[in-house]
Amino acid sequence: MELVRYEVKKRVAYITLNRPEKRNALNGQMVTALKNAFAQAQTDEQAKVIVLRGEGKIFCAGADLESLQQLQCNTFEENIADSQHLKSLFEQIYACPKVVVAALNGHALAGGCGLATVCDIVFAAEGVKMGYTEVKIGFIPAIVMVFLLRKIGEGRAKEMLLSGELLNAQQAYNYGLINFVVNENELNEAVENYVQKLCVGNSAQAMAHTKQMIAAVQNLDSLEKGLDFAATQNAHARGSADCQRGISAFLNKENLVW
Structure with missing residues (x-):
């Protein structure tokens, strides 16, 4: 078995x-x-x-x-x-x-x-x-x-x-x-x-990125470092293919299925 x-x-x-x-x-x-x-x-x-x-x-x-x-x-x-x-x-x-x-x-x-x-x-x-x-x-x-x-x-x-x-x-x-x-x-x-x-409703890439951030941000030893890390990750996410696809669908009022 x-x-x-x-x-x-x-x-x-x-x-x-x-x-x-x-x-x-x-x-x-x-x-x-x-x-x-x-x-x-x-x-x-x-x-x-x-x-x-x-x-x-x-x-x-x-x-x-x-x-x-x-x-x-x-x-x-x-x-x-x-x-x-x-x-x-x-x-x-x-x-x-x-x-x-x-x-x-x-x-x-x-x-x-x-x-x-x-x-x-x-x-x-x-x-x-x-x-x-x-x-x-x-x-x-x-x-x-x-x-x-x-x-x-x-x-x-x-x-x-x-x-x-x-x-x-x-x-x-x-x-x-x-x-x-x-x-x-x-x-x-x-x-x-x-x-x-x-x-169906969520980007796999975005969920993976979010999980990674949740784990990583808790290891940083100051609020400033945490926010700097978050800002950098935010910028990276904006350039991702999934983000571009998602924003385009939202603006065009399209029903997006991931």
């Missing part, structure tokens, strides 16, 4: 975690399969948007039992390599030039919550729970912390990471961890409608 399924429908690449019997838990092979799938989606000319989802009733339960047991036997060097493996997956998803939408059909726990956190837009069914439970087993949510702080701020991140408690879907929405809460029976339709609007 494929650990991760990859398919493209209507310009959307669907990446599906496919270990339902293990609650889609992460191990080294699963992380490798996800990295390969996202690399394929990033270069796939037939795919404009990416959807990440889980097979079965759980989106992802974090690290699987065998991986947790192996941690006790690993050398420091082995643990560094394993941590870098997961880090590069999260970084790959976060920096992907295509919009990545997570569709949480079930709980997203620990590393599974990390997967959702690094996605751009998150849909969750009403019964979903999310959280970082690492401190409850003497571990730390180290890698995802970097992304979580950016996404929801220090106050909420501290509350989640230090307590290890789970949030229900509405709480996760209130915290800014997810964007949309929908009925479980309507999740697939809601995600499909959303991604098709992106595919």
Whole structure:
């Protein structure tokens, strides 16, 4: 059985975690399969948007039992390599030039919550729970912390990471961890409608440029540098083929489909 399924429908690449019997838990092979799938989606000319989802009733339960047991036997060097493996997956998803939408059909726990956190837009069914439970087993949510702080701020991140408690879907929405809460029976339709609007209504080039700017501007150490960077990017965007096409269509009152 494929650990991760990859398919493209209507310009959307669907990446599906496919270990339902293990609650889609992460191990080294699963992380490798996800990295390969996202690399394929990033270069796939037939795919404009990416959807990440889980097979079965759980989106992802974090690290699987065998991986947790192996941690006790690993050398420091082995643990560094394993941590870098997961880090590069999260970084790959976060920096992907295509919009990545997570569709949480079930709980997203620990590393599974990390997967959702690094996605751009998150849909969750009403019964979903999310959280970082690492401190409850003497571990730390180290890698995802970097992304979580950016996404929801220090106050909420501290509350989640230090307590290890789970949030229900509405709480996760209130915290800014997810964007949309929908009925479980309507999740697939809601995600499909959303991604098709992106595919038809938005320039892929402009979305990629915007994502790159959102990530980069947070690394600048002053308001002035941020604004200078933004002004330069603004000028570059004005000269792009997509911008010229879009402005021309707007001025001529044409119905533009990207």
